[in-house]
Amino acid sequence: MHELSVCQALIGQVERVARENGARSVVAITIAVGPLSGVEAGLLEHAYPVAAAGTLAEHATLTIETVPVRVRCRSCGAETGAQPNRLVCGACDDWQVDVIAGEEMLLTRVEIETEPAPVH
Amino acid sequence: MCRDCGCSLGPAAQRAPLAAAPSVPGKTETIEVITAILDENDRIAAHNRGHFDGHGVLALNLMSSPGAGKTSLLEATIRALDGKLKVAVIEGDLATENDADRIRACGVPAVQITTGNACHLDAQMVHDALDRLPLADLDVLFIENVGNLVCPASFDLGQHRNVTLLSVPEGDDKPAKYPVMFRAADLSLITKTDLLAYITEFKLERAHAALRQIGFQGETIELSNRGGDGFTAWLAWLEREVTSQRERAARGETAKPSIQPEGASAHAAGHRPSR
Numbered sequence: 385m386h387e388l389s390v391c392q393a394l395i396g397q398v399e400r401v402a403r404e405n406g407a408r409s410v411v412a413i414t415i416a417v418g419p420l421s422g423v424e425a426g427l428l429e430h431a432y433p434v435a436a437a438g439t440l441a442e443h444a445t446l447t448i449e450t451v452p453v454r455v456r457c458r459s460c461g462a463e464t465g466a467q468p469n470r471l472v473c474g475a476c477d478d479w480q481v482d483v484i485a486g487e488e489m490l491l492t493r494v495e496i497e498t499e500p501a502p503v504h
Numbered sequence: 505m506c507r508d509c510g511c512s513l514g515p516a517a518q519r520a521p522l523a524a525a526p527s528v529p530g531k532t533e534t535i536e537v538i539t540a541i542l543d544e545n546d547r548i549a550a551h552n553r554g555h556f557d558g559h560g561v562l563a564l565n566l567m568s569s570p571g572a573g574k575t576s577l578l579e580a581t582i583r584a585l586d587g588k589l590k591v592a593v594i595e596g597d598l599a600t601e602n603d604a605d606r607i608r609a610c611g612v613p614a615v616q617i618t619t620g621n622a623c624h625l626d627a628q629m630v631h632d633a634l635d636r637l638p639l640a641d642l643d644v645l646f647i648e649n650v651g652n653l654v655c656p657a658s659f660d661l662g663q664h665r666n667v668t669l670l671s672v673p674e675g676d677d678k679p680a681k682y683p684v685m686f687r688a689a690d691l692s693l694i695t696k697t698d699l700l701a702y703i704t705e706f707k708l709e710r711a712h713a714a715l716r717q718i719g720f721q722g723e724t725i726e727l728s729n730r731g732g733d734g735f736t737a738w739l740a741w742l743e744r745e746v747t748s749q750r751e752r753a754a755r756g757e758t759a760k761p762s763i764q765p766e767g768a769s770a771h772a773a774g775h776r777p778s779r
Contacts, residue, residue: 417589480721
């Protein structure tokens with residue numbers, strides 16, 4: 385369960401971006417996570433409120449985009465999907481493949497509030 | 505799909521946000537940033553790697569499940585080297601000094617990191633431990649990670665190579681069950697092979713096949729700490745890596761494990777936000 389550490393690192397990044405852009409608070413965060421990154425989206429969601437408490441991102445929503453595993457075959461050149469524990473070419477079944485997607489653990493988007501809502 | 509490099513960072517299955525914001529926000533702004541979530545850890549890891557390279561020390565990250573024989577392997581290795589290489593060990597465990605005590609009993613420096621309930625070492629913990637080690641006097645630093653087949657794989661510590669252990673009693677399908685960890689290895693050691701005679705369910709060919717299926721493209725050595733060809737091959741690998749590291753350090757170069765969770769940050773480097 386290293387997802388709490390990952391969330392704390394995420395909040396650190398988000399707060400840096402928020403401060404650099406003069407944010408009052410963070411409204412929404414989007415991250416991209418692949419199965420080969422070693423983190424679980426569900427566990428990140430559970431850990432997130434704990435890491436976000438008391439920060440600029442306390443009330444931000446977290447959207448996790450899951451990135452499917454894709455491999456490129458060194459033999460036939462095909463680019464196909466693959467399972468994390470079966471990284472073989474979907475076209476010719478060769479195991480000499482390069483992973484081209486699925487390792488991501490990236491912060492991709494931060495939505496910030498720069499001015500308060502008008503009071504009616 | 506991403507226009508810059510063709511990766512698949514497009515919209516995928518989106519998950520519902522956990523909780524709605526408490527009120528209607530005021531003026532908002534969306535900032536596109538593509539950075540590795542563990543950027544700060546990666547930065548400290550690179551700093552650690554700089555320390556190792558500055559002293560020409562080879563740093564190896566040992567990962568396995570608890571009980572696969574990491575500490576026993578180190579004890580046997582230190583005894584077999586008999587001072588030929590100058591070794592130190594960083595031990596990671598949730599609690600106790602037991603493993604560091606075992607290493608010190610072999611006559612080499614050891615620093616115990618007790619992580620509390622943390623399931624992995626991170627670059628900062630290793631950095632703090634480096635202050636207590638005579639780096640200038642070393643050839644090789646072993647970092648024995650917390651016994652865990654999941655979490656340690658996600659954190660770069662500044663090591664040059666990852667070594668994973670798969671022990672015979674664990675079963676030959678462990679790589680299929682924990683693909684991220686075993687794929688991250690540069691060297692995969694199948695340990696406790698002296699038990700193959702008793703644990704006949706473990707088939708070496710199935711273990712090798714499982715490693716291939718998860719995209720492991722490193723070297724594999726089958727060994728028992730009690731000696732034999734495999735153990736000799738492990739010592740030879742170690743000496744080769746120490747020599748390579750010295751040569752690299754002399755040229756002002758460095759090395760990283762061939763597979764890092766860092767595919768992500770390498771990828772991100774091409775996507776640094778323009779603002």
